Amino acid sequence: MEKNNDAALEMINNLSSYMNTQLHSYFDSKLLRLQSPELLGLLITHFKKWEIESIILKLEEIDELVVLPAMPTFDLVRCLNIILDNAFEAASISTEKKINVRIKVESTYLLFEIKNSFAKNIDLESLSTRKRFSTKGNGRGQGLHILQEFIRREKDAYFEMEVTPQNMFRVLLTLPLQNKNV
Numbered sequence: 001m002e003k004n005n006d007a008a009l010e011m012i013n014n015l016s017s018y019m020n021t022q023l024h025s026y027f028d029s030k031l032l033r034l035q036s037p038e039l040l041g042l043l044i045t046h047f048k049k050w051e052i053e054s055i056i057l058k059l060e061e062i063d064e065l066v067v068l069p070a071m072p073t074f075d076l077v078r079c080l081n082i083i084l085d086n087a088f089e090a091a092s093i094s095t096e097k098k099i100n101v102r103i104k105v106e107s108t109y110l111l112f113e114i115k116n117s118f119a120k121n122i123d124l125e126s127l128s129t130r131k132r133f134s135t136k137g138n139g140r141g142q143g144l145h146i147l148q149e150f151i152r153r154e155k156d157a158y159f160e161m162e163v164t165p166q167n168m169f170r171v172l173l174t175l176p177l178q179n180k181n182v
Contacts, residue, residue: 030062034103038073039065039080043101046084050099055091060102060113069110069175071154076175079150080112082143083159083171087116090169094119100168109156110175115168 034040050057069076087099096117104111151157156176164170 030059033062033064035065036068038077042077042080042084046081046088050088050091053088053092054097055088056096056098058098058100060100062101062103063105065103065105065110067177069157070178071150071157071175075150075153079147079173082147083112083114083173086143087114087169087171090118091116098168105177108177110177112173112175113170115164115166115170117167118169 031040031043034043047057071079091097091099094117098117100113100115102111102113102115104113147159151159151173154175157174159171159173161172162170
């Protein structure tokens, strides 16, 4: 029993040390407002990848998230991962290399907004959500179709894409939150 306690304490100390040294810059008060290990893990994984590629991250706004979206957590993580991967791919080949993240709770909805720099003009019509359509070839680049399929299954969920006046590509994912009374 004592060995188990020692092993558990060692694991906690190692995790604490890792968080304080390797992840410290991401654990500001904004991110801790999420209160979701799944979302926090997903975001930190992407932020670390962006940091390695010298992409400038701006956390515009992170609201406290006490209730998760009604969407199953696995589907939520998959949807956000598609958006974050797309933002990374576009920003990494752009001149400015910027990604802005905003997570906002409005009434009974979660708004997840990503704005990223990109290398060339984007024709929104060419960003197809059609099944098996890809501009990347070899079965790659079907994320928008997959995202659309997840969103279609969720009542009152939607996403939109646009190029902002500041010449940033913007994706806004809007998801209903779980009913607190259930």
